[in-house]
Amino acid sequence: MKRFFLAFLFTGSLATAMAQSAQYTDAMTKQTSELDSSGTFTADGLQQKANTFERIADAEKSQWLPYYYAAYAQVMQALILQDKSQIDPLADRAEGNLDKAEALSPKNSEIACIRSLIATARLTVDPMTRGMKYGPEAAALLEQAAEFNPENPRIYMLRGQSLLFTPEQWGGSKSKAKTTLELALQKFAAFKPESSIAPHWGEPYTRKLLEQSQK
Structure with missing residues (x-):
């Protein structure tokens, strides 16, 4: 009886995990497919995407991709903004998400690429004064990305x-x-x-x- 009860618990836990996994994959498939839409690439559209990915990340704390995509949406938003005062706060938020992603998936070439884009975004705030710092940083992060996966x-x-x-x-x-x-x-x-x-x-x-x- 005990053995049957344990088997029942295991089966129930496995079914729950599979349902959660399918729900996560379905949600991520919908959100990532919409990233290819030109309608998403507005400041508001990208902000909405970033918020959605952060909510998925909060629910799926063992998955690196929601944090990654949240950072991707945030840095893309930073790169299209006309108001330069908003770039650093967005870059900070993106870096925070990448820190969480990297803790789950270290030495990740994709994460290093987004970090390079963040450095580029920071450079655009004031290229004359920031170029010497963030230009080499962006290039070095791409070198790191190539080391992880050429x-x-x-x-x-x-x-x-x-x-x-x-x-x-x-x-x-x-x-x-x-x-x-x-x-x-x-x-x-x-x-x-x-x-x-x-x-x-x-x-x-x-x-x-x-x-x-x-x-």
Whole structure:
């Protein structure tokens, strides 16, 4: 009887865990699929997404992806804002989410890429005074991302973007950007996300950047 009772408890716990897992996957699938929508890429749309991912993270504290996507939405919001006074607070919030994500998934190339974007966002507040600090920091974080996973295409996309928008006297150029972005597309073609909700963003944007590098 005791053995039957324990088996019943185990089966019930397993069923509950599977239901929770399915609910989490369904919620994340919906939210991540909407990230590809142009309608999401407004300041308000990205803020709503960040808030939603944070709520999922609060409910699923053992999962790194909700924290990651919350930070992604926050840094993307920071990068499109016209009001520069809002950038640092958003960057702080994104870094806090990445700290939680990294505690669950250390040495993660995707997390390092978002940290690089955060450094870039901070730089845009005042490029003349912040460039010497955050430019090298953004580049170093991409180097770290490559150490963790050299096949991550977002590394090369972000490097290409930096080369495209950096003046030639500071090391940028369209020709260097073109070469790097072409490599990024090769990496995208070979890249297989770990799951349907794993990071997969960036390929359409890479193609747009490549077009700009050829003009």
